[in-house]
Amino acid sequence: MSQFKTVNPTLGKKPAIASVIPAKQFVPWMGFVGFSFTLAEIFALSNIVTASIVFGLCLGYWMLTGDKEWLFLGKFIATPRLVRGYKQPQKLLKGERQ
Numbered sequence: 001m002s003q004f005k006t007v008n009p010t011l012g013k014k015p016a017i018a019s020v021i022p023a024k025q026f027v028p029w030m031g032f033v034g035f036s037f038t039l040a041e042i043f044a045l046s047n048i049v050t051a052s053i054v055f056g057l058c059l060g061y062w063m064l065t066g067d068k069e070w071l072f073l074g075k076f077i078a079t080p081r082l083v084r085g086y087k088q089p090q091k092l093l094k095g096e097r098q
């Protein structure tokens with residue numbers, strides 16, 4: 001039998017920009033950039049503050065909607081509280097063993 005030859009190595013992979021930034025994040029991030037620059041113009045913010053706002057918005061959006069968002073959102077699920085019992089064990093069968 002012959003082995004199948006992979007023709008396109010990108011088949012089955014998600015599109016990305018520079019193989020780091022997911023392509024589905026690009027449009028919302030550009031919206032965050034535009035929003036941040038609008039805020040910077042209205043409130044006369046410095047470039048460092050504007051870049052910090054852009055970075056924070058993009059990072060937060062990526063954590064909430066990225067590929068493995070459960071890594072971040074799983075931290076907010078309460079873990080069950082395990083405690084020791086406080087009652088004496090009860091017999092399930094009424095008969096005595098011989």
